[in-house]
Amino acid sequence: MKKADTLYPTSVVIPAESYGRMARLLDRKKPVEIALSVSATLGDDDPDAEANVIAEIPGTDPKKKDEVVMLGAHFDSWHGGTGATDNGAGSAVVMEAVRILKAIGAQPRRTIRVALWSGEEQGLYGSWAYVTKHFADRPLSTEKRETLVERFMRKPAGPITVRPEHAKLAAYFNLDNGAGRIRGVYCQENAGVRPIFESWLEPLKDLGATTVTLRNTGGTDHLSFDAFGLPGFQFIQDELDYGTRSHHTNMDTVERAPKGDLAQAAVVMASFVYDAAMRDEKLPRKPLPPWPLPPEETSEKDGAGGSH
Numbered sequence: 001m002k003k004a005d006t007l008y009p010t011s012v013v014i015p016a017e018s019y020g021r022m023a024r025l026l027d028r029k030k031p032v033e034i035a036l037s038v039s040a041t042l043g044d045d046d047p048d049a050e051a052n053v054i055a056e057i058p059g060t061d062p063k064k065k066d067e068v069v070m071l072g073a074h075f076d077s078w079h080g081g082t083g084a085t086d087n088g089a090g091s092a093v094v095m096e097a098v099r100i101l102k103a104i105g106a107q108p109r110r111t112i113r114v115a116l117w118s119g120e121e122q123g124l125y126g127s128w129a130y131v132t133k134h135f136a137d138r139p140l141s142t143e144k145r146e147t148l149v150e151r152f153m154r155k156p157a158g159p160i161t162v163r164p165e166h167a168k169l170a171a172y173f174n175l176d177n178g179a180g181r182i183r184g185v186y187c188q189e190n191a192g193v194r195p196i197f198e199s200w201l202e203p204l205k206d207l208g209a210t211t212v213t214l215r216n217t218g219g220t221d222h223l224s225f226d227a228f229g230l231p232g233f234q235f236i237q238d239e240l241d242y243g244t245r246s247h248h249t250n251m252d253t254v255e256r257a258p259k260g261d262l263a264q265a266a267v268v269m270a271s272f273v274y275d276a277a278m279r280d281e282k283l284p285r286k287p288l289p290p291w292p293l294p295p296e297e298t299s300e301k302d303g304a305g306g307s308h
Contacts, residue, residue: 010038010040012036012038013078013079013080013248013249013250015249015250015251016244016249022034051118051119051126052115052116052117052118052126052127052129052130053075053115053116054113054114054115054116054130055098055113055114056068056111056112056113056114057098057101057102057106057108057111057112058111059108059109059110059111059112059277060107060108060109061109061110064109064110065109065110065111066111066168067110067111067168067169067170067282068110068111068112068113068165068168068169068170069108069110069111069112069113069170069171069172069173069273069276069277070112070113070114070115070169070171070172070173071094071097071098071112071113071114071115071172071173071174071175071269071273072094072114072115072116072117072127072172072173072174072175072221073087073089073090073091073093073094073116073117073174073175073176073221074087074090074091074116074117074118074119074120074121074126074127074176074220074221075087075088075091075116075117075118076117076118076119076120076121076122076126077121077252078121078248078249078252080248080249080250080251080252081246081249081250081251081252081253082252082253082254083252084179084246084252084253084254084255084256084257085178085179085242085246085247085252085256085257086176086178086242086246086247086248086252087120087175087176088254088257089175089178089179089257089262090174090175090176091116092262092266093175093262093265093266093269094114094116094175094269095114095116096262096263096266096270097114097266097267097269097270097273098112098114098270100266100267100270101270101273101274106274108274108277108278109277109278110170110276110277110278111277112273112274112277115127115130117130117221120176120220120221122150123149123150123151123152123153124150124151124152124220124221124223124224126221127221127224127225128151128152128224130224131224131225131227131228131230134163134165135162135163135165135166135169135225135228135230136160136161136162136163136166136228136229136230137160137161137163137228138156138157138158138159138160138161138228138291139156139157139158140154140155140156140157141154141155141156141157142157143155152223152224152227155293156289156291156293158291159291160228160229160288160289160291162228162288166228166230169225169230169231169282170231170276170277170279170282170283171231171232171233171276171282171283172222172225172230172231172232172233173185173222173232173233173234173235173269173272173273173276174220174221174222174232174233174234174235175234175235175237175265175269176219176220176221176234177217177220177234177235177236177237177239177242178237178238178239178240178242178243178246178247179237179240179242179246179256179257179258179261179262180237180238180239180240180242180258180261180265181207181208181209181237181238181260181261181262181264181265181268182207182209182235182236182237182264182265182268182269183208183209183210183211183236183237183238184201184209184210184211184212184213184235184236185197185201185211185212185213185233185234185235185236185272186213186215186216186217186233186234186235186236187212187213187214187215187233188216188217188222188226188232188233188234188286189214189215189216189286190214190231190283190284190285190286191214192283192284192285193231193233193283193284194212194214196279196283196284197212197272198212200271200272200275203271204267204268204271207264207267207268208264209264209268211236213236217234217236220234222234226286227289228288228289229285229286229287229288229289230285231282231283231284231285231286235265235268235269237265238261240256240258240261241256242256
């Protein structure tokens with residue numbers, strides 16, 4: 001193991017039931033013996049490499065076909081289970097959403113581009129690499145403590161450099177909160193999109209998707225877009241037992257992914273993507289993050305949270 005790799009040792013996930021039993025025994029002063037056999041390898045010499053899967057439906061409007069509406073989910077998974085809810089479910093939904101659009105013969109004005117991201121669990125590696133290659137980038141702090149955290153959480157060290165494609169992204173929609181059906185969408189504090197999303201959800205209310213909130217949500221690939229002033233959004237999903245059973249555990253298997261919920265999510269996502277592709281204007285944007293940073297941001301990091 002290389003010296004740098006010692007920062008990220010092999011970890012083992014213990015189910016809550018097993019942990020609880022050990023904790024109770026220890027509370028009663030009973031000895032607990034654990035035997036582990038762990039074999040781990042790193043399958044890539046460059047863990048920062050971009051290994052995303054990208055496909056698209058070309059736009060048909062001569063004036064808008066070079067603009068892009070994106071939808072995505074990450075296809076890497078945690079090592080405890082098979083990754084069915086985190087995030088095989090999201091990957092299946094985005095592929096099904098695009099299949100629906102193809103099946104109905106949709107002719108989007110803008111290009112619709114689907115992305116399956118790599119390395120989300122390690123720190124949004126795939127989406128961050130894609131965004132910084134195609135849309136915008138900025139230097140990051142090289143302070144020792146900053147180099148120990150994921151790039152999307154590191155303090156900026158300079159202004160954003162905007163690439164030409166930055167102006168061409170109409171919207172990005174992400175799905176990565178388990179396998180539950182979509183109940184609404186987070187606006188990421190972008191007040192301009194709220195009435196638009198509310199109108200898009202109106203025809204879908206019979207499917208149970210009704211909520212639009214200005215709140216931020218963190219921990220997944222839309223943050224790579226939001227960090228550069230791009231309109232990136234994550235859907236609100238039913239929790240089911242995602243947080244209590246399947247998230248990053250060995251119970252993350254296909255039994256935890258209800259087929260009906262995934263079908264509903266695919267319909268909602270296909271509808272949002274199509275609406276964004278057909279709209280006369282691109283979605284409103286928040287201002288680019290400022291430089292220099294305001295004083296309060298230079299002393300404290302954004303509490304965006306880790307990856308899903």
